[in-house]
Amino acid sequence: MLNLQYIDITVICVYFLCIFLVAIVVSKKSKKEQNSTTYFLGGKEMGWFVIGASLFASNIGSEHLIGLAGTAANSGVAVAQFELLAGIILLLLGWVFVPFYLRSGVFTMPEFLELRYSKNTRAYLSVISIVAYILTKISVTIAAGGIIFQAMGIDFWAGAVIIVVITGIYTTIGGLKAVIYTDMIQMFVLIAGSLVVTILGIYHLGGWSALMTSVDTSYLSLWKPISHPDFPWTGIIFGAPILGVWYWCTDQFIVQRVLAASNIKQARRGSIFGGYLKMLPLFIFVIPGIIALAMSQNGELTLQNSDDALPMLVKVLLPSGLKGLVLAGLLAALMSSLSSVFNSCSTIFTLDIYKKIKPASSEKHLVLVGRLATVGLVVFGLLWVQFIDNISDQLFTYIQSVQAYISPPIAAVFLLGIFFKRLNSKGAMASMVTGFVLGIARLIGEVNKVDLTGALFYFCDINFLHFAIFLFVICVAVLILVSLLSARPDYAKIDGVTFNKLSLAGTKKDLILSGLLVGILVAIWIYFS
Structure with missing residues (x-):
């Protein structure tokens, strides 16, 4: 219990009011809300700043703020590797994938897969994407929201339902444009709230140097031995990028932001900007977990569960008013993730499944179907929450492990499909089915x-990152072997969605910014080694 005062409640209410006002203003400025391009892709007029902000905010859910701090308090800063590597994977999105996505004019990732392979691969990815959203993003974000409301003195399930309803309302008002612009506002709120906790925590311990000496050095290293149960360096280097390619480069939840860009240049720069933002979580989400660990060792707070790290810091360190700001940041993270996944999932269901069944549906009808689709997703997500603890004790680790079971085959067919024309639909389906069977077997x-x-x-016990490597290699082998043993695809039909030298064309400024981002990552790796 955080013992909130009236000023904290006021800050939270002001935050909710601002989000609704932004959503209403954005929706009113949309000229044709019932048009599918306007509703699902924001009219394809987004600039780089709002794209990058939305990439960051939609990715950073409350499970990050709670789970990253909790995992750091339990096993150290190594969990930040996923965030840091994401910055580099976003460069891959901007430089390699974006040109194909925007030139093809697709609305969804399954639609792109149909252009490259076949209708069957589109149908498979549509279904598996919706299942993945239920197993990971929706259910875990709802669970994290319930934890936040518990800390505010509200029943877990009541809080979860409240936040889902509120988020659903403003998401349906303005479609993707409302989601992206509210994401931009929420980015500032969640960064500000997290910075407050980090700065006050470091100050409380006596400064950065004092923090670095307050816990065992093993907690401050990004690199763990091969035997580490969660973050072995081999898994980080070879396994985590596989998860990253799927999530950042082929998942509708993320890619829909760049699909809404006005042009390739804006989409690429938005990806680069998002990459810079992904350098922040180590310092504003993970370090608070180390602060909580240090304070627990000093007897200044008690951690009954590692996921209590951030809530306990808020309770012990923050005065009234600032507690409201931090909780607003937590709610911002939760709402941005939920609104994004609701919109992306409804897009897939409406355009890749429903429209295929009823191709004559009007634009207005398709938007209505997209809105109604979120109801079923929320129900399934709430039902799945109770099974999370059977797979992992830390929320963030759970998400990564489930992704490791479903992402390798999808990453394989997208990544190799762009670079190798010889791969065909039979190879793609064989690879994805093989990966699905092995992944589900592992999950069960x-x-x-x-x-x-x-x-x-x-x-079933091998580290999930090592399993991702194994599964990716198997899926690649199946993809190549089956393709070579069957007829080659029609090269003329797939010419626009396969690699050519023009795809990598970019400005000198973009190249410099990308190189600087890589340099920052290397510097962080060295400092926390």
Whole structure:
């Protein structure tokens, strides 16, 4: 319980009011809300700043703020590797994938897969994407929201339902444009709130140097041995990028932001800007977990569970008013993630599934279907929350592990499909089905691994990042082998969605900014080694 005062409640209410006002203003400025391009892609007129801000805000959910701090308090800063690597993967999105996506004029990632392979691959990705949203983003974000409301003295489930309803309302008002512009506002709020906790925590401990000496050095290293149960360096270097390619470069939840760009230049720069923003979580989300660990070792606070790290810091360090700001930041993170996933998932369901069944549907009808689709997703997400603890004790680790089971085959067919024309639809389907079977077997086995022995136990117990490497290699092998053993695709039909030298064309400024971002990452790796 955070013992909130009236001023904290006022700050939170002002935040909610601002979000609604932004959503209403944006929706009124949309000339034709019932048009699918306007509703699902914001009219394709977004600039680089709002794209980058939305990439960051929609990705950073409350499970990040709670889970990153919690995992850091439990095992150190190594969890930040996912955030840091995301910055580099966003460069891959901007330089490699964006040109193909925007030139093809697609609305969704499944639609792009149909252009490259076949209708069957589109149908597969449509279904698997919706399942992935339920298993990961929706349910875990709702669970994190329930934790926040518990800290405010509100029942877990009541809080979860409240935040889902509020987010759903403003998401349906203005479509993707409202989501992106509210994301931009929420980016400032969540960064500001997190900075307050970090700065006050470092000051409380006596400065940065004091923080660095307050815990064992192993907690301050980004690099863990191969035997580490969660973040072995081999898994980070070879496994995490596989998850990153799927999430940042092929997942509708993220890519829909760059699809809304006015042109390739704006989309690429938005991706680069998002990459810079992803350097921040180490300092404003992960370091607070180390601060909480140091304070618990000093007896200044008690951590009954590692995920209590951030809530306890808020309770112990922050005066009234600032507590409201930080909680507004937490709610901003939650709402930006939920609104983004609702809009992206409804886009896939409406355009890749419903429209295929009823191709004669009017624009107005398609928008209505997209709005109604979120209701079922919310219900399934709420039902799945109760199973999360069976897979991982830390929220963030759970998300990464589930992604490791479903992402390798999708990453393989997108990444290799762009660079190798010889790959065909039979190879793609064989690869994705193989990956799905092995991934689901692993997911089911992990829940029940206490009853397994021998090779089956090892299969279900191996680190999830190492499993991602194994699964990716298998999927690539199947993709290539089956493609080579069957007829080659019609090169003329896939020419626009496969690699050519013009795809990498960019400005000198973009190249310099991209190189600087890589340099920042290397510097962070060295400092926290």
